[in-house]
Amino acid sequence: MRASLRLGLIALLFTGGCDDTPNPPPPPPPRTDGGMDAGPGDAGDVDAGDVDAAGFDAGPDFDAGPDFDAGFDAGFDAGPDFDAGPDHDAGFDAGSDAGLTVDPDAAGFDAALPDACSLVPSGPTCTSGSCGAGSTCLNNGCGEMRCYAAGHPCGSGADCPSGSSCTGGVCGRSSGCGDSRDCPLGFSCDSGACVDRRIRCDPTQACPTGFYCELSLAEGRSYCFRAHDPCTSNAGCPLLAECRNVTGSSPNVCHIATGPNCRNNADCPMVGEVCGAHPEFFEAECGPYGPCATAADCGSGWSCLDLWGDGVSECVPPGGSCTRQSDCAAGDVCAVPGDGSGARCIHRPI
Numbered sequence: 470m471r472a473s474l475r476l477g478l479i480a481l482l483f484t485g486g487c488d489d490t491p492n493p494p495p496p497p498p499p500r501t502d503g504g505m506d507a508g509p510g511d512a513g514d515v516d517a518g519d520v521d522a523a524g525f526d527a528g529p530d531f532d533a534g535p536d537f538d539a540g541f542d543a544g545f546d547a548g549p550d551f552d553a554g555p556d557h558d559a560g561f562d563a564g565s566d567a568g569l570t571v572d573p574d575a576a577g578f579d580a581a582l583p584d585a586c587s588l589v590p591s592g593p594t595c596t597s598g599s600c601g602a603g604s605t606c607l608n609n610g611c612g613e614m615r616c617y618a619a620g621h622p623c624g625s626g627a628d629c630p631s632g633s634s635c636t637g638g639v640c641g642r643s644s645g646c647g648d649s650r651d652c653p654l655g656f657s658c659d660s661g662a663c664v665d666r667r668i669r670c671d672p673t674q675a676c677p678t679g680f681y682c683e684l685s686l687a688e689g690r691s692y693c694f695r696a697h698d699p700c701t702s703n704a705g706c707p708l709l710a711e712c713r714n715v716t717g718s719s720p721n722v723c724h725i726a727t728g729p730n731c732r733n734n735a736d737c738p739m740v741g742e743v744c745g746a747h748p749e750f751f752e753a754e755c756g757p758y759g760p761c762a763t764a765a766d767c768g769s770g771w772s773c774l775d776l777w778g779d780g781v782s783e784c785v786p787p788g789g790s791c792t793r794q795s796d797c798a799a800g801d802v803c804a805v806p807g808d809g810s811g812a813r814c815i816h817r818p819i
Contacts, residue, residue: 585690586611603637609689610819621650624704648779655692657794666802667692668817677804677815678758679783681751690819696746697722697760699781715744716762720780728752741768743784758784776803785812
């Protein structure tokens with residue numbers, strides 16, 4: 470009995486071992502990929518109705534399907550803009566949404582900041598003739614009349630034009646003006662009368678060549694100050710400027726004292742370069758613009774012109790429409806714009 474059972478088991482093993490038909494594979498598990506590859510190569514995806522049914526690989530775009538998040542990443546969808554969909558964050562990055570036309574700052578560099586006039590401290594206003602000696606009543610650009618220094622700073626009468634005196638630390642005379650030093654900063658002296666040439670400046674409006682932006686808001690809006698005025702001592706110059714002989718001949722001029730590049734034109738080895746003012750930073754630098762003694766100091770074809778009529782000449786490129794301040798209307802300044810074109814009347818009143 471035991472022998473017959475053993476033979477039966479051996480025969481059964483031999484029968485299974487000689488079958489050439491392979492064992493079938495186990496059935497595949499259900500698909501559970503949630504639509505990540507529901508594109509054309511996977512049409513049978515059981516999750517084809519998922520919220521991302523258009524698919525991770527549905528077409529040429531990274532995510533060409535319906536916008537799942539109402540525009541937050543619309544730039545990765547079919548639209549051309551980085552964030553062309555509805556503004557997800559109520560305008561915080563509206564400049565990235567479909568162009569600057571919806572920028573909450575109206576495309577202005579600092580329009581979201583408080584208006585400059587809101588930063589001006591309160592103070593007494595004035596009327597003509599109500600300011601003390603050495604002061605004059607001027608529009609501060611914020612709709613108010615305030616007292617300003619009536620002339621340029623001085624340490625003695627030598628810092629002022631001939632026939633003027635230094636009173637209370639400012640240049641002046643009993644009537645009229647000898648040159649711009651008898652006038653408030655930013656004014657020219659035209660035919661014996663002070664004329665307002667102030668133009669405003671801010672982070673979006675740079676000053677012309679040879680000017681710097683006075684950022685003090687003590688009295689009113691900021692405006693452009695001329696970088697090179699005639700002088701005889703440091704007392705006749707603004708803060709951070711020194712009275713120097715820059716050109717090698719008279720007159721001395723107020724010159725920016727900061728910056729490693731130059732102190733006078735002799736420090737500038739390149740032909741046609743002079744020691745002038747950096748167009749953006751308050752420092753001296755060698756370049757095509759700055760004080761000159763003759764046209765030989767300047768680049769080829771340039772002129773050496775006294776635009777303010779006070780003896781200080783500067784290198785001016787060819788072309789342009791003015792050669793002195795009186796060529797321009799009151800409120801405009803004859804200057805070389807930042808684009809390097811010839812001197813012209815620039816209108817940007819404070």
